[in-house]
Amino acid sequence: MSDLVIQIRELSRAYVMGAETVHALRGVTLEIRRNEYVAIMGPSGSGKSTLMNLIGCLDTPSSGEYWLNGQEVSRMPDDALARVRNREIGFVFQTFNLLPRANALANVELPLVYAGVPARQRRRRAETALQRVGLGDRMDHRPNELSGGQRQRVAIARALVNEPAILLADEPTGNLDSATSEEIMRVFESLHAQGQTVIMVTHEADIAAHAARVVLLRDGRVASDTPNRRSAA
Amino acid sequence: MQIRDAIGEALETLRTQKLKSFFSLLGVLIGVTFLIAVVSIVQGMNVYMEDKFANRLVGLNTFQLRRMPNFEMGNVSQEQWREYQRRPRINYSEASYIETRLQTPAIFSRYCSTNMPASWNGKTAKGVDVWTADAPMFQIKNLEIEVGRAFTPQEARLGEAVAVIGWEVGDKLFKGVDPLGKSISIEGIPYRIVGRVSKQGTLFGFSLDKFVVVPFDAPVHRYACRLGFMDELHVRTADVASMQVALTQVEELMRIQRRLKPGQPDNFAMQTAEGALSGWKKISAILFTALPALVSISLVVGGIVIMNIMLMAVAERTREIGIRKALGAKRRDILAQFVVEAATLSTVGAAIGIACGIGLAFLVRALTPLPAAIAPWSVGVGVLLGVVVGMTAGVYPATRAARLDPIEALRQE
Numbered sequence: 001m002s003d004l005v006i007q008i009r010e011l012s013r014a015y016v017m018g019a020e021t022v023h024a025l026r027g028v029t030l031e032i033r034r035n036e037y038v039a040i041m042g043p044s045g046s047g048k049s050t051l052m053n054l055i056g057c058l059d060t061p062s063s064g065e066y067w068l069n070g071q072e073v074s075r076m077p078d079d080a081l082a083r084v085r086n087r088e089i090g091f092v093f094q095t096f097n098l099l100p101r102a103n104a105l106a107n108v109e110l111p112l113v114y115a116g117v118p119a120r121q122r123r124r125r126a127e128t129a130l131q132r133v134g135l136g137d138r139m140d141h142r143p144n145e146l147s148g149g150q151r152q153r154v155a156i157a158r159a160l161v162n163e164p165a166i167l168l169a170d171e172p173t174g175n176l177d178s179a180t181s182e183e184i185m186r187v188f189e190s191l192h193a194q195g196q197t198v199i200m201v202t203h204e205a206d207i208a209a210h211a212a213r214v215v216l217l218r219d220g221r222v223a224s225d226t227p228n229r230r231s232a233a
Numbered sequence: 234m235q236i237r238d239a240i241g242e243a244l245e246t247l248r249t250q251k252l253k254s255f256f257s258l259l260g261v262l263i264g265v266t267f268l269i270a271v272v273s274i275v276q277g278m279n280v281y282m283e284d285k286f287a288n289r290l291v292g293l294n295t296f297q298l299r300r301m302p303n304f305e306m307g308n309v310s311q312e313q314w315r316e317y318q319r320r321p322r323i324n325y326s327e328a329s330y331i332e333t334r335l336q337t338p339a340i341f342s343r344y345c346s347t348n349m350p351a352s353w354n355g356k357t358a359k360g361v362d363v364w365t366a367d368a369p370m371f372q373i374k375n376l377e378i379e380v381g382r383a384f385t386p387q388e389a390r391l392g393e394a395v396a397v398i399g400w401e402v403g404d405k406l407f408k409g410v411d412p413l414g415k416s417i418s419i420e421g422i423p424y425r426i427v428g429r430v431s432k433q434g435t436l437f438g439f440s441l442d443k444f445v446v447v448p449f450d451a452p453v454h455r456y457a458c459r460l461g462f463m464d465e466l467h468v469r470t471a472d473v474a475s476m477q478v479a480l481t482q483v484e485e486l487m488r489i490q491r492r493l494k495p496g497q498p499d500n501f502a503m504q505t506a507e508g509a510l511s512g513w514k515k516i517s518a519i520l521f522t523a524l525p526a527l528v529s530i531s532l533v534v535g536g537i538v539i540m541n542i543m544l545m546a547v548a549e550r551t552r553e554i555g556i557r558k559a560l561g562a563k564r565r566d567i568l569a570q571f572v573v574e575a576a577t578l579s580t581v582g583a584a585i586g587i588a589c590g591i592g593l594a595f596l597v598r599a600l601t602p603l604p605a606a607i608a609p610w611s612v613g614v615g616v617l618l619g620v621v622v623g624m625t626a627g628v629y630p631a632t633r634a635a636r637l638d639p640i641e642a643l644r645q646e
Contacts, residue, residue, distance in 0.1 A: 056559070058640050058643075078563075078564060079563045079564060082561050082564075082566075083563070085558075085559060085560065085561045086560065086561020091559050091560070093643070097555075097643065099553055099556065101245060110557070111560045111561055113238060114560060114562050114563070114566060115561065162561075
């Protein structure tokens with residue numbers, strides 16, 4: 001099996017907005033290997049959200065190819081994409097996106113529910129995932145009973161519970177203070193150290209500095225793709 | 234997505250938003266309440282009407298030959314009414330002709346009644362039904378003698394002033410006193426009490442025990458009947474089949490006596506228990522035809538309300554739907570979630586409706602003489618309606634939820 005987790009070739013995405021067509025992505029080519037730690041950066045309007053949605057299989061490209069973990073996902077129908085999201089991708093969002101009425105354990109169990117995992121096994125795996133992010137003692141707390149950092153850890157546990165091919169984080173520290181941000185970054189680093197492929201979209205340079213490789217987007221194209229100075233050093 | 238999770242989600246919504254949920258369930262609740270209560274009351278009435286009304290007032294395997302029908306519910310046209318009034322009453326010779334010629338074994342009693350006060354020892358019971366009847370009447374009407382005896386055929390034939398009193402008359406006039414041998418006074422004439430009938434209870438709140446039976450030719454007869462005529466001739470046969478035979482035979486004997494030509498309608502009536510029920514049967518048939526219409530109106534309203542609530546829920550929880558989709562929920566997972574949620578809501582409404590309906594039926598039974606019997610099938614139908622209305626109402630909102638674009642949905646605040 002190839003070492004490449006993500007293979008993107010000439011990926012474009014255009015939106016029709018009334019009379020005009022907006023080209024959010026104009027032919028991006030990108031390869032990401034297993035156990036890489038990549039930050040995707042760029043100013044607003046650079047197309048990084050669009051690229052993230054495409055990588056996350058939430059959206060389909062107008063043209064180009066996208067292979068994720070050996071499957072071509074760029075032409076898949078809706079429900080097949082849902083399956084790919086469920087099995088291959090672990091999302092971590094800026095706003096955590098936890099279900100407010102469910103406790104931490106139920107939130108982490110959710111991807112397993114859609115994967116059709118039996119209840120008992122679900123619970124066991126969710127507990128393990130929460131322990132992995134250091135929240136073994138907060139499992140029955142609801143999101144509003146948790147701090148921002150703890151919420152993001154629950155979200156990370158949820159992202160990891162299905163053992164996805166990639167962990168896809170969208171501004172994961174955008175809603176956190178700097179101390180908590182550092183804490184979350186350490187969690188990512190340790191996951192990376194354990195072999196997890198991590199892709200992080202951010203516009204903060206000091207957050208991107210944690211990654212081993214930085215992909216800079218500008219005007220819907222890859223402007224630069226460089227190994228990180230600090231990590232490379 | 235497993236159904237259990239969706240049901241849990243729905244119950245959670247109910248728990249956290251009690252008041253809103255309650256109002257949204259009101260339509261289904263009222264519909265099912267109505268269904269259960271009406272079916273219970275009508276069914277209870279059916280049992281009651283057959284058991285008490287018809288068999289008490291007419292008697293088992295019994296019919297009454299009369300000038301006009303006794304129990305006619307519904308409208309009698311004025312013309313029909315005038316025709317009834319023109320009919321001759323049943324006279325003695327007609328009665329004895331039937332008694333001697335009827336081929337089916339039967340027992341007979343002439344009968345007239347009037348309503349007047351009866352008194353003893355300075356106490357008066359008002360509004361007592363005074364029946365003048367022949368001795369077989371006790372058997373025909375299944376009157377059980379509690380103390381003493383019925384009057385004998387001899388006493389009846391001689392028109393002696395003897396009386397058998399109903400339970401309530403005894404209770405009113407002879408509290409703590411043995412009524413046997415005492416003389417009860419009706420229109421100033423004393424009647425020697427020979428027996429008392431055991432308690433029969435009430436019918437629609439009216440006492441069935443406020444009566445006095447005296448021989449047909451007893452002195453009070455002139456207040457109850459015109460001389461030579463009677464209100465009714467009661468005929469009782471051994472069983473239903475022979476009663477049917479006797480009915481046609483009596484009709485024939487009457488037509489012969491009254492010299493009715495073929496094609497000419499009967500100018501007399503024969504009242505059976507079944508006939509007495511026909512009016513009620515008409516009413517209950519109308520109720521049962523109208524019921525589905527009434528119930529479905531409230532269920533349609535209830536369904537629309539639930540649909541609205543679910544549309545609101547979908548709008549409020551757009552972000553949640555986005556999250557679920559991002560985590561791998563397929564269209565049908567989201568669809569199932571919201572359909573099951575709507576069905577659960579509606580079923581909870583139906584369940585509360587069933588409880589209210591049963592409560593209402595019991596309340597009616599406790600507060601009015603109307604009986605009520607819970608029909609198990611109506612409970613089943615109630616639950617089923619709840620599920621079906623909810624699922625139907627849930628389909629459209631759930632489809633909208635399932636079609637949401639995950640990116641758009643996640644962007645929603």
